[in-house]
Amino acid sequence: MTKPKPAARYYNSDSVIFPAVYLFKSTIKMQAWLLVACAAALATLAVAQKPGRFLSLPNPQKCASRPKEFFYRGHNYFYSGHVPALANRKVDWLDGRNICREYCMDLVSMETQEENNLIFKLIQQNDVPYIWTSGRLCDFKGCENRKDLEPKNVFGWFWSANREKLSPTTQIPNGWGYNPWSQTGHKKQRQPDNAEFDINGTSESCLSVLNNVYNDGIAWHDVACYHEKPVVCEDSDELLNYVASTNPGLRL
Numbered sequence: 001m002t003k004p005k006p007a008a009r010y011y012n013s014d015s016v017i018f019p020a021v022y023l024f025k026s027t028i029k030m031q032a033w034l035l036v037a038c039a040a041a042l043a044t045l046a047v048a049q050k051p052g053r054f055l056s057l058p059n060p061q062k063c064a065s066r067p068k069e070f071f072y073r074g075h076n077y078f079y080s081g082h083v084p085a086l087a088n089r090k091v092d093w094l095d096g097r098n099i100c101r102e103y104c105m106d107l108v109s110m111e112t113q114e115e116n117n118l119i120f121k122l123i124q125q126n127d128v129p130y131i132w133t134s135g136r137l138c139d140f141k142g143c144e145n146r147k148d149l150e151p152k153n154v155f156g157w158f159w160s161a162n163r164e165k166l167s168p169t170t171q172i173p174n175g176w177g178y179n180p181w182s183q184t185g186h187k188k189q190r191q192p193d194n195a196e197f198d199i200n201g202t203s204e205s206c207l208s209v210l211n212n213v214y215n216d217g218i219a220w221h222d223v224a225c226y227h228e229k230p231v232v233c234e235d236s237d238e239l240l241n242y243v244a245s246t247n248p249g250l251r252l
């Protein structure tokens with residue numbers, strides 16, 4: 001395994017997982033995939049200057065005692081600001097995923113308006129300035145030659161936690177009454193606007209919910225993944241099933 005270039009660090013981690021969707025059809029295949037991922041992570045740790053740049057594996061004990069702030073449609077959620085051990089932590093997007101993944105969770109994915117409203121309410125009621133979600137632009141290795149993702153700023157977004165595609169960014173999603181993407185931002189244009197790319201060449205490849213940063217209320221923004229933010233974690237069926245199958249008797 002070659003050492004990742006710093007600029008490609010997020011792309012490397014996602015190119016491992018995004019095309020792997022078809023491997024998740026059975027627990028046995030999933031275990032095989034996790035073994036491969038584990039071996040890849042260990043091999044990379046040996047050469048990486050900064051460890052932890054790859055997806056973390058779940059920790060069974062942390063999964064069993066994971067924070068459960070509220071429950072919705074079979075999943076537990078928590079805001080990192082409400083967990084004493086994490087209350088003061090702001091992390092980049094990949095570290096955010098890994099904080100959640102050690103608890104058998106992942107960054108939150110809002111596939112429905114009802115779920116999105118719950119997250120917006122959490123942000124509003126607790127005066128949270130911003131959070132990371134699992135939303136990610138498919139602009140890394142493995143996303144080339146995908147005509148269905150073009151143009152990327154409209155069709156190229158997916159939830160990393162479960163690899164589901166988002167609705168086209170220019171449309172109100174099916175079953176929703178509003179478009180969750182902000183109508184404004186740094187360039188006074190609707191989101192996603194990839195604004196930071198014009199400033200310093202860094203793509204805005206990760207999806208954050210910002211609380212009125214642009215006098216635009218609570219809304220979705222594309223943001224460069226290196227920014228440090230608190231997180232909302234949501235149960236991951238894949239990681240919970242994996243830990244359950246490999247730890248008989250563990251109460252999750």
Ligand SMILES: [Ca+2]
Nearest residue numbers: 193194195222
């Ligand atoms: Ca933006």
